[in-house]
Amino acid sequence: MADTMRAVDIEGGKGPASALFINPSVPKPKPTATECLVRVKAFGLNRADTLQRQGSYPPLPGVTNILGLEFSGVVEDAGNRVEKGEQGTPLWEVGDEVFGLLYGGGYAEYVVIDKRMLIRKPKAWSWEYAAGLCEIWFTALQALYLVGDYDPKRMRSILWHAGASSVSIAGIQLSRNAHLSADSHQPATTTTTTTTTTTTTTPNPPPSPPKVFATSRTDAKCSFCVERLHCTAAVNTNHPNWVEVIKTQNDGSGIDLVIDFVGASYFQSNLDVLAQDGRVVILGLMGGSILPEKVNIAPLLRKRARVEGSTLRSRDLEYQIRLRDLFEEKVMPGLMDGTYEHHTEKVFDWKDIKLAHEMMERNETKGKLICVINST
Secondary structure (H helix, E strand, C coil): CCCEEEEEEEHHHCCCHHHEEEEEEEECCCCCCCEEEEEEEEEECCHHHHHHHHCCCCCCCCCCCCCCCEEEEEEEECCCCCCECCCCCECCCCCCEEEEECCCCCCECEEEEEHHHCEECCCCCCHHHHHCCHHHHHHHHHHHHHHCCCCCCCCCEEEECCCCCHHHHHHHHHHHHHHHCHHHCCCCEEEEECCCCEEEEECCCCCCCCEEEEEECCHHHHHHHHHCCCCCEEEECCCCCHHHHHHHHCCCCCEEEEEECCCHHHHHHHHHHEEEEEEEEECCCCCCCCCCCCCCCHHHHHCCCEEEECCCCCCCHHHHHHHHHHHHHHHHHHHHHCCCCCCEEEEEEHHHHHHHHHHHHCCCCCCEEEEECCCC
8 A cells, every 4th residue: 555645735835826736745644543544535625624725724733734624425434443333233344435524634645534523424425415514513503502602592693794604604594594403492291180180291392493684794694594594584785774774674773693704893793682691702802803893792792792703723633623523413314304404515636726715715605615536
């Protein structure tokens, strides 16, 4: 077996999309006892990839410099430690079709991944479909449950900024169904009648769904959020009073949970649109990291607001395994039965990686960009 592989590289270590090229001789990773070696069939593109390419989002210490956070492929080496499944058979074997989330390295012919992070690919799913799932759905799950701490009794409204982005498309769908989670149901009501000594147990219905709002900077994407994703309403943030428009659509009330990818330029508006005891989860800084002058933070105190930021790649392995398990529990059944839609905007041959990055940077997409790896 060759010790090298092909992988996407960057001329000079960082630069524009035009600096990307396929390096024909990169050291092939070797799995440890707790890892699998997977031959990659397809990989997903993420905004973090463009930031790393530019040199502004370096990989964690000890992680490969190769771009790429998600993939699909075939197990080629299952490692020398054999984990057993519930039936006593090996959990992973050579030839298994899988997909998963990485700390880096996905833009390559081979990746190594901790066995606990692998997910079995259903036969009905294409390589392209599976390759683009993890980063967006894990990020949406993290924002809603682990950072946003969604509670169906307290959080009756949720706002996703950049509503036509891949993560928000996933998050909006999760939000519309979050109240149906088994762990959010109320315990059954038990009534005892003493004269007849009869006990009746009546299951309480799940809470009603939250109102789910979205924003975008184009009317077309706002229409997409309402017509395709079934948002309660979507508002163009170029509207000078978009905060008040959303409150009006929410019966005059503020929003309980805001998920934001923009950062500094939306900070004041996020505080203004927030409800009492509301939460803001910041997942990106597309609008800058330095707050404008005269930002009024008084609503933080007055509304008892909580603002928290997070990135997925900085989380430790145990945290990511938790998200992987949440994905299997809360997302995969919905993807399988059609409750959730997963949007792929375009599929590229990986030789066209420059074009794929350029398309992502133009902010034209309403879904995932995927690259497939050919055999030649």
